[in-house]
Amino acid sequence: MPFKLIIVGSGSAVPTLQRGVTSQYLNFNERRILIDCGEGTQLQLRKYKIRFQRLQYIFISHLHGDHFLGIFGLLASMNLLGRTLKLIIFCPADLEKIIQTQFEITKVKLDFDLEFIHLEGKSKKLIFEDRLLEVYSIPMKHRIECYGFIFREKPKEQNIDAAKIEQYDISRAEIWAIKNGADLERNGKIIPNAELTLPPAKLFQYAFCTDTKYYEKIAEWVEDSDLLYHEATFTEKQLDRAKATHHSTAKQAAEIAKKGNVSKLLLGHFSARFGSTRELLDEAKPIFENVVCVEDGDEFDA
Ligand SMILES: [Zn+2]
Incomplete structure (x- = not known):
């Protein structure tokens, strides 16, 4: 099954020349997906040679600037460059209001169809399915309404012996x-x-979890994922700060990965206070061995 994940931006709060803010590109069974779209995402997409006119779906986790402020520029560029392909945005309901208001005031009329699907719910919820892909939203525990996403290969029909x-x-x-x-x-x-029948093949699953304080329920929802991305804004040294801002430490992210029995853990959304990710990695490794602190441009294949 074709699966490619590219880290478009791996930092938090403010984009810098070293790290863009949260955004990821996902090719899942030829479905071309953008997850979160912090400021500067369209330039990051160009940098990593991802053709944004081919994107079909955008998933926005929540309405903090470092996760969605890039969407206005991206939509404007798509339109100016002659996009005709329909785009579907999964997001908290207020994002549709913000985008429509901006279009109204600036008198922009898009030349392509834009559909919004509003996220909601207090538990794991199926929000999209087609022949090859299922997507679920899962609520995070953050200061404002926030969702993680689970991308899962659609169960195939059974093979007969x-x-x-x-x-x-x-x-x-x-x-x-x-x-x-x-x-x-x-x-x-x-x-x-x-x-x-023959035993079914294991279904590939990628779980994206940002931003959230430690929330054990996540481990249950992402159980047995092949790949889990979990935010790790801080280390245990800044536990008070993590609690106050509803973010996780590297140790807490590793605990979720361990409890959820996932195969591999990716950490991101690092606070700008970390010059290197060594400290975060050293904290996570003793709890969950197969862990990577991501950098912009990193690619992961299945
Ligand atoms: Zn946030």
Whole structure:
């Protein structure tokens, strides 16, 4: 399954020449997705050779400036450069108001269709699905309404065991039913579906979690993810600051990864106070070994 994640911006609060603010590009089964769009994102996209006219979906976690202020410039550039492809934005409801107000005042009329889908809910919620992809929103615990996202490969129909087709002389109609979960009846006996099919392939899952204070429920929602991005704005030395601003420490992010039994953890959204990420990594590693502090431009494939 094609999966590529590019870290477009990995910092928090203010964009600098070293780190852009939060944004990630995701190609998931050829669905082209932008997650968060802090100020400066369109230049970062150019820098990493990501063609923003081809984006189909934008997911905005919350309305703090370092996660969405880049959307105005990005939409304006898309329009000026002749975009016609429809764009869908998943976001807190107020973002639609802000964007529409801005268009009204500046008398801009887009030449492409823009659809908004509002995020809501106090638990894990399916917000998008097509043939190959499912996306869930999960509420974070932040100072304002904020959501994480889980991108998951869509469950495939089951593969039937070829030897069983011969053994039970299974018809075409029966094969279709079995692939969709049905059992088989032969001479009044029921042969269970599990006996006729091969074990399902593991479904790839990427979970994006920012901004949030330590919230154990997240571990449950992101369970068994292949890849988890979790914010780590601070270390335990700034625990008071983390609590006051509803952010996480590297240790807390590692604990979520461990409890959630994920395969790999990416840390980001670092406070500008850290010149290097060494301290954050040293804090997370003893709890969760397979961890990376991301840099702008980093790529991760499945
Ligand atoms: Zn925030």
